[in-house]
């Protein structure tokens with residue numbers, strides 16, 4: 260071990276000396292105009308859409324139909340999902356829904372549960388999973404952001420590795436701004452292993468400032484927005 | 491291909507960053523890059539694009555100014571509390587299961603990272619964008635120890651293939667255009683189908699890199715904010731490679747400068763908002779990744795071990811002086827570079843340092859010493875654009891002036907604030923200014939010297955070094971102002987007497 264820690268800290272302490280923290284200047288934040296729930300929702304959707312995200316407004320019960328339609332359009336026949344979530348029983352209907360499909364589709368959706376650990380399954384995850392669906396924890400109107408809060412049921416890579424990511428968002432969970440979300444839910448009390456704020460599909464402008472989607476993460480982000488209160 | 495590799499004919503001194511040598515060659519680098527038309531147009535195009543993007547993200551001046559003031563105060567508060575916050579951060583991270591390491595120098599940091607990797611028999615590393623790991627030249631170090639280290643940010647990947655280093659802190663490959671990238675891929679990617687379509691280029695890069703994410707033993711990343719209150723590492727990115735590096739491999743090592751710590755979660759939203767808007771004009775980045783633990787029992791993915799390396803490398807020196815301390819407020823948005831007329835013309839490689847542009851001119855003298863970087867603070871017209879756009883209100887021009895002063899202080903002047911202090915001092919220049927000061931303090935000397943200069947005007951030199959390269963030499967008047975006023979007054983009196 261080296262003395263780096265002690266050296267750095269003692270230099271810093273010596274440079275700053277005794278400070279009266281009470282005397283630090285008052286910080287004030289900008290007072291953003293408050294928006295109605297309706298305006299917030301409209302803004303949320305338009306932000307997402309301007310970030311290349313497809314937003315489908317739907318009743319919860321129609322989610323399976325939307326998913327299977329979207330998968331079909333893309334010629335995708337496998338969907339990775341997490342078991343035992345708020346929406347898992349609905350998601351599981353994607354399969355039935357598909358089998359009863361009115362236009363006599365032969366191929367049914369192969370619904371794969373993420374019930375394995377990543378160790379030893381990376382190849383499978385990277386090469387055999389063209390799409391996934393996750394729930395979300397909350398959403399932020401100002402920036403068109405979806406907050407993912409991975410759990411053992413819905414691991415971190417579920418929303419990251421498959422090229423098409425469906426995410427279910429409930430309009431009830433919409434917050435005006437990030438700071439409001441953090442404070443209302445008292446995030447500082449306990450944070451999970453990981454939280455990710457997602458505001459569109461993976462993208463890059465690293466080659467000649469030209470925007471391209473699907474740099475490493477999902478190429479497509481499809482939001483299934485439940486708005487049961489019709490705000 | 492352009493020839494933008496750093497011109498480092500001079501070898502770095504032992505135990506010195508390789509960038510010290512290339513920074514010493516600043517003047518040659520500038521001449522080289524100014525002569526490269528393609529490079530200049532690549533930068534001009536990119537800077538215009540980024541300036542526009544930023545402008546459109548700040549439509550409300552009132553909001554912008556309130557946020558800038560708020561963020562300036564947040565960073566200043568966190569700096570005043572820095573030693574305490576670092577200890578708190580360490581304690582929180584440790585209780586969250588993340589291991590914390592401290593490094594005073596780049597060599598120590600590289601050594602720490604290499605030994606963590608070796609202790610796990612790691613052979614392949616994927617790296618998310620991290621300017622601090624560029625600062626330590628981690629790739630070179632790991633390569634020497636037989637550890638493959640692959641850059642995974644698209645821009646960084648391009649730069650690595652070209653054996654270059656980033657020319658911009660946010661958009662590392664900004665100096666290359668798509669034709670140049672296509673040529674580079676053709677040389678380096680097996681089975682590359684030639685195209686200059688950017689989408690297609692990115693998809694080919696994606697294929698190569700996904701393969702690497704899938705098999706890498708270790709992920710290395712930077713950190714944008716480290717939250718002391720909760721022990722959380724926050725990463726800002728658009729591509730998803732940062733998430734890959736910090737989620738897929740079994741081992742995640744993050745490296746960051748000690749100034750990245752913030753006090754509480756509440757400090758994050760305003761800083762994040764200014765960071766992404768100042769950098770690329772985005773309301774928020776595609777991903778904002780908050781990591782607080784390694785994989786916990788029952789979880790199915792995520793690294794089993796997470797480490798954080800806290801690097802000093804000159805930062806405690808910046809900290810030692812109240813004026814220079816403001817340098818540490820920087821959140822690395824790159825706006826000062828985008829708006830700098832010098833950066834736009836000479837490009838990012840000419841500086842020879844890891845961090846180019848105004849921010850580079852402020853931090854590099856602390857990291858590499860003033861001796862190697864004495865030219866950098868002078869490479870500014872002091873137009874003030876950088877200071878005006880800086881989201882945390884660092885008075886950049888003032889700090890550059892201060893660095894110029896430090897570089898010409900008498901050697902050995904106390905207190906010794908900076909490494910290499912006084913190394914830009916030239917005896918002739920110093921005596922000229924001494925003489926100038928003496929002349930201006932004595933009326934007799936002043937009158938005498940003015941008289942001599944005006945009388946000698948015919949024989950004064952016409953060539954004044956670089957000054958007359960593009961200008962004519964100034965001509966001294968035939969008489970001093972005093973003489974002319976005297977003459978005029980006496981003429982007036984005469985005409986009044988008539």
Ligand code: SF4
Pocket residue numbers: 819820821822823824825826827848849876879880881882883884
């Ligand atoms: S000095 Fe200011 S403008 Fe420049 S990178 Fe840092 S925060 Fe951004």
